Amino acid sequence: MATTERDRAADELVARRESLRDAALARLEVTAVAPRSSGDRGTREALSRCRVDLAAHIDALAAALHATGAEQLREYCAFTAVFLEALGVPRRSLGAALDALSESIGEQLDPALSALAQDTLAAGRERLCASPLVTPAALAAIPEAPRAASEAASAAEAIELSAARIAPMSVALSYMRRPEDALAAGAQRGRCLDDARRHLAQLAAAVDQGSPELFSAYAAWAQSLLVQHGLDPAELVGYLDALGDVLALTLPEHLAERPRQCLAAALDRLTAVHAEAPSFVRPEAPLGAVACGYLDALLARDRRRAVRVIREAIDAGMPVKDIYAHVLQPCQYEVGRRWQLRQLSIAGEHYCTAVTQMILSQLYPLVVNTDRAGLRLVATAVDGNLHEIGARFVADFFEMAGWDTFYLGASTPAEHVIEEVVHRKADVLAISAALGDQLASVREVITATRRDDRCRHVVILVGGRPFCVVHDLWRQLGADGSALSAEEAVRTADQILAARSA
Incomplete structure (x- = not known):
């Protein structure tokens, strides 16, 4: 019977959303928590946000009644408070809004249904007294916006400078919109914050390259990985949607558009129906x-x-x-x-x-081919890339073609790569990257190689998933070529060397 009554209370809240919202807003105006006049733009915007917030509170209360009840609403209230405080809205304002909503519910709903709704709302209201509001601590106190972010020369730079603020803020907004995810994460919320930082790093790399498809491919990969850990596929969709709204709030307007385009493309890919690849x-x-x-x-x-x-x-x-x-x-x-x-x-x-x-x-x-070509290759997985098997395939194919090869393995720092290229007198350097955030390391190796007079003759080939997604990415990074397979890499190297000697 209790479940049926909760459902009835939830349905009544949804049906009366507008009248409950307007009644609560009127109470807030009387108590001066919300502005009393709508004569200027700032006041109108504050009133509009207050209406939106109250509607969201009503929907969250209804969803909690339909689901687990008080515990879900407690999470909603906690993460709402965290997010609003990041925007400069004090916790007491949220408390006053919940109190006004509770009084309006008492007036408009049947007493039995009203009691259920008000008891659940009271539990959420009580959560605002907790300290810290949420765990881990990194989610409870969102840093202020760095001043340098407003002066960033590019969107990628602005994201990198503001990542410490954007990551927890976007997680808080995501959990605010989907408090059931916060409950499911439990003690793993810190891992969710780490994931948010990784998502931002990949987004910054895609924005820096001007390649929405690079982030879309990463998002599809990340969703598969998260599902392997037992998470709902919709959770990443919800997070990226929240991230887009946070970027609009935190980045300068002229820098926010390109990251949001990358996010929109990723969301389209994650929510579209795809034919299974052969x-x-x-x-x-x-x-x-x-x-x-x-x-x-x-x-x-x-x-x-x-x-x-x-x-x-x-x-x-x-x-x-x-x-x-x-x-x-x-x-x-x-x-x-x-x-x-x-x-x-x-x-x-x-x-x-x-x-x-x-x-x-x-x-x-x-x-090992006994017929030697008199040429040397250094192959490596770039710093940060632990997926070394692709570079290993490349090295072995060159070896079969008669080259002397030197395979450096996974995650090799740039300075050590250059040392080996010089020491081995390499004719070709093959660099492998697995994810977009490793492209900065690829560029670092390429730049260092070009600047070193001892390496001016070296042909640089790049490969890995990002280069399969964006086919001219190798050119943007300053490499001499790329290949989709290890066998093709040998042919590409031979063609470049032949063209140079012609």
Whole structure:
């Protein structure tokens, strides 16, 4: 019976939203909490915001009655207070608005329904006395806007300067709009704040490159990752929507438009219905039967069978280069695709990648070409990039082409890359990046290489997911070329070197 009465109370609140809002606003005007006159622009804006806030309070109360009741509204009130305080609205103003709303509910609703609504509202009102309002502490006290942000030369710079304010503010607004997410996050709210900082870093990188599609691709990847951790896919959509509103409030007007365009494109992608991308592993493809057998072994977590599939292919006389190109590489792409579609867990993806890395090590003695080309390659995953297998594929393909290769592994700082390029007398430097926020490190390596007189002759190739998303990104960063596969990287390097010597 109680659930039915809560639903009835919620429905009554929604039905009477406008009259409850106007009655509460009238009370606030009388007590001077809201302006009494609407004769100037500032007063009109304050009145308009007050109306919007009161309508939001009513909707939040109705949603709480439909759901878990008091606990959800307590979270709503807490995060609303945090967000409004960041805008300079004191907590007492929110308390007065809730009190005025409670009195209006008492006048307009049936006594039994009114009591349910008022009891739930009182629990939310009581939460405003808590200290801190929310946890972790980084969400409870949002920093002031840095003065330098208003003087930023670009939107990307403004985001970076204001990130310490924008991140908690956007999380607070997101939780204010979806308090059920705050309840579900529990002690993991600090992780949500860390995610917000990462989202901002990726957004700043996309804005800096003028590439909304770069952030859209990241958002799709991030949503898959969050779902793997058990989160509702709609949570990231709600967060990005809140982030757009926070950017409009915190960034100078002339700098806010481009970031919001990136967010709009990402939201379109996350909410659109997409056809499932085709598999990278197909029986009719070259060595398709071998690739299907290897993939089946990986997905079954059968390392011994996976190794046996590759050994049998080698024993049958299949060239190592073809096994790389038509078995290992497409299977690794397919593992990533299945993870993206949530058909494979993070642990499963890590297992499959580890098996492929082990097999690459076992095949390396067969990779070395006795016919040497007299050319040298340094390959690395840029600082911050822990996904090293792509760069490893590139290094091995160059080795098979007769190059002397020096593979530096994951997350190598720029200064160490330059040292190796000089020490090894490299002809080509291959740089791999996995995410947009690593592009600054890519640019750093490229710039340092160009400035060093000892490296003026070095051909710079870049690759990785950002360069697949934005096809001329390599040119924007100052590289000499890019490639969509390891095999193509060798051809690209040969073409550039041939053109230089012509």
